[in-house]
Every structure is written in C-alpha cells, then in structure tokens.
Amino acid sequence: MNETIPRETFSFLKKLNKNNNREWFTEHKKEFKEIEREVKQFYNQLGEELNKHDQIDKVKVFRIYRDVRFSKDKTPYKTHFGGSFHRIKPQLRGGYYLHIAPNNESFIATGFWEPHKDDLLRIRKEFEIDDTEIRKIISKKSFKDVWGEFEGDEVKTAPKGFSKEHKSIDLIRKKQFIFTKKFTDKEVTSAGFMEEINVYFKAIRPFFNYMSEVLTTDLNGVSLLD
Numbered sequence: 001m002n003e004t005i006p007r008e009t010f011s012f013l014k015k016l017n018k019n020n021n022r023e024w025f026t027e028h029k030k031e032f033k034e035i036e037r038e039v040k041q042f043y044n045q046l047g048e049e050l051n052k053h054d055q056i057d058k059v060k061v062f063r064i065y066r067d068v069r070f071s072k073d074k075t076p077y078k079t080h081f082g083g084s085f086h087r088i089k090p091q092l093r094g095g096y097y098l099h100i101a102p103n104n105e106s107f108i109a110t111g112f113w114e115p116h117k118d119d120l121l122r123i124r125k126e127f128e129i130d131d132t133e134i135r136k137i138i139s140k141k142s143f144k145d146v147w148g149e150f151e152g153d154e155v156k157t158a159p160k161g162f163s164k165e166h167k168s169i170d171l172i173r174k175k176q177f178i179f180t181k182k183f184t185d186k187e188v189t190s191a192g193f194m195e196e197i198n199v200y201f202k203a204i205r206p207f208f209n210y211m212s213e214v215l216t217t218d219l220n221g222v223s224l225l226d
Helices: 008-018 022-027 029-050 117-129 132-139 141-147 193-203 205-215
Strands: 056-061 081-087 095-100 106-112 177-183
Touching: 008 029, 022 029, 029 056, 029 081, 029 095, 029 193, 106 193, 117 205, 132 141, 132 205, 141 177, 141 193
Parallel strands: none
Antiparallel strands: 056 081, 081 095, 095 106, 106 177
C-alpha cells in the first residue's frame, strides 16, 4: 500500500523539465521506473478508496511519453503524472482526475471535460427547462467550500437553438462542466494527501448523482437504460 507521493517525484520531474531529451531519459530510466511504480501504486490505492463510496471500473495512469505528431513542442516527455478514474457507465456519469506536477502545479479535477454532443444537448435542454436543482446543488455551502465555481469553456452568446435571453444562459452556454482544486508540493507529499482528495471527490457526488440521472433519462424522465 502506498498512500503518499514520494518527494523524489518532484525532483525527478524538475530535472526532466531541464533535460527533456531521449539521451538523458534513457540514462535515468531506472530512477524513473521506480518513481513511476510508486506513483502508480498511489493512483491504484486511491482508486480502491474511491470504490468504497463509488463504483470505479478503471484506473488509468497516462504514459510519460508525449504524442508530438501534431504539436509544435517536440519535447518527447511529459513533465507531470496524470491519471483518471472512470465510473461504471452508462449508468454512472462523470469522472475524476489527479495531476501531479512540481512547482505547486498539482491539482484534482472532476466533472465533464468533453461531453458527447448528444449529452451536451441533453444537459442544456435540462437547464433550459428547469435549473432549480442544479443551482441548489452547486450553491450549497458544503459543496461550494470544496469546489467553488464551474470552470471550463463556453460559447460567447448562446448555443444554436437556445435564446441568449434565457434566465439560465450562464449554464446553457457552457461546453464543459468541471471543477478543479490546486495543491502545493508540500500538500501532495504529505501523509494525509490521499485521504484529503478522497474526501473532496466524495463531496462531488450530489452533482454526479444529478447529472447521471439527467443523462440516463429523456426529457420526460423516462429511463434510457431499459
């Protein structure tokens, strides 16, 4: 069991940032593999903790290698660790993400990063009909103290088929529905980090429960899963 991120993680990533080339990485690959092993243990243990109050069917830790085919930045390696936790679909929607990066740039994220166009339309239609429940959830003090406000991209005025004068246009114009929370390097390597972020992830559940219900029913409330 590994419930902490080793301090060596940040020092290695800082060195990698200064030496982002195949020669240096090959020379230090043994060091990387040991750090990667411990970091993956942390992600997998966090997945087990999430499974105590949610249903996670997959923990995915992303590879360190960058896809540079369509990027102007040709450096071959990422200078962070990232991993996602997938809920059991189609009945449970939303997901969790943990980003480990030096210089106090670590964060957790949760919500809906790139909703499928059909899901996005369904969400917008729900907000168009009734925004009472979603506003009640995200404005509750216990929720807001943890997650703050919605983040993510949005259209400038109104999506096609929606009025820019609608009272819920602040919600309808969103293309993403995400929340993030940042952490310092000291917080990430502390003994209580896993427990802390697990509590934060647990706090998102009212939002996930609501969105899962929306995305598994039609506008009449009839289940789409039968």
